[in-house]
Amino acid sequence: MPAKSIGQEYMKGLWAENPVFRQLLGMCPTLAVTNAVINGIAMGLATSFVLILSSLVVASIKKLIPNQVRIASYIVIIATFVTIADRFMAAFFPPISKALGPYVPLIVVNCIILGRQEAFASKNSVGRSLVDAMGMSTGFILALLLLSSIRELLGAGTFLGYQVLGEWFKPWIIMILPAGAFITLGILLGLALFIEMKTQRGRA
Amino acid sequence: MNLYTRMIVVLTVVGLISGACLSVVGLLTRERIELNRQKEIEEAIGTVVPGTKSYSAAVEEKDLTVYKAKGEQDNLIGYAVYARGTGFQDIITLMFGTDPDLDKINSLTILEQKETPGLGAKITDGQAFLQFWEDREINQGLTLRKPAVDTKEELASSEVNTITGATISSQKVLDIVNFSLEQVRSLKNQGKLEGED
Secondary structure (H helix, E strand, O other): OOOOOHHHHHHOOOOOOOOOOOOOOOHHHHHHOOOOHHHHHHHHHHHHHHHHHHHHHHHHHOOOOOHHHHHHHHHHHHHHHHHHHHHHHHHHOHHHHHHHHHHOHHHHHOHHHHHHHHHHHOOOOHHHHHHHHHHHHHHHHHHHHHHHHHHHHHHHOEEOOEEOOOOOOOOOHHHHOHHHHHHHHHHHHHHHHHHHHHHHHHHO | OOHHHHHHHHHHHHHHHHHHHHHHHHHHHHHHHHHHHHHHHHHHHHHHOOOOOEEEEEEEOOOEEEEEEEOOOOOEEEEEEEEEEEOOOOEEEEEEEEOOOOOEEEEEEEEEOOOOOOOHHHHHOOOOOHHHHOOEEOOOOOEEEOOOOOOHHHOOOOEEEOOOOOHHHHHHHHHHHHHHHHHHHHHHHOOHHHHOO
């Protein structure tokens, strides 16, 4: 792997290796919680917390963990941070915790987190892993924000709960249902691929 | 150290450390979480039985708690009923307030639910659902109005409105209320609500 600058390490998470649009990881929360912008943001932030801290811990103890039990160790570490985030929110931000409900514990099974430990944090220095985790988090938050904005706007005519579209607009209920998530994600993925192909051709 | 011992040692240590972290976090947050729950119940009682100055639990069962709500002169002004039951997706926890004779419901509030976001989750929405639960007569049991109507005036006094697109969630809430009302009534007839003062 050619050495990347710290800036490139961060930026790759935004587009070139965006966890949602390019790696297709973490599809479950992406599809499930993006029915409202506030849910998307809260989910993105909670996932970032877990991803960044897990990457830090895994990168610092990577040499101690035998290869055969690495996945089990990573999952225990990830689950610990998820539970901390869950309890912390329930204790200090009960309204947010209520709104997210079952989504927070589900961060444990988000593939982005385990994927980054396996693909990056277990092979790179602590500093680089931190930057990588931050880049991936930003990419994930942006993707959720994009998806949830489209779905909330078309599905409820609102943005962050505020009415944006006028009386004439009849909400497309399908957009806040799972089917709407698949449709939106499919179109966005196609679009991302299209842009990627166009820019590739331009470079060549 | 050979590989097998190392595997066991590493996993054990990782498990122990995370277990220790979690028990600390658990200890630090448990009180606050319980406090939040208490506060939530207290607020809910105040909402469903307006004018409550003090309250005490008269009956506590697994899925049903009946609180006696008392006014300024320490007189009984109503019951706040805390009930749990199955919703469309998961358990719904709710609370509703009645007058002392169990003739009508003052209002309803949903404490916990995991219904479909954007559809069934509207059972927590005042505008879409809860306003249609205010001042309902419960002597004959409540029924659901289908299809939904737009204003409260169109409902009979023992009817509650449906959420369009979430009939099952609406029905489940109604079932929980009707079921717990029956229980409260039989408890009252047995004199169990007055007993503990």
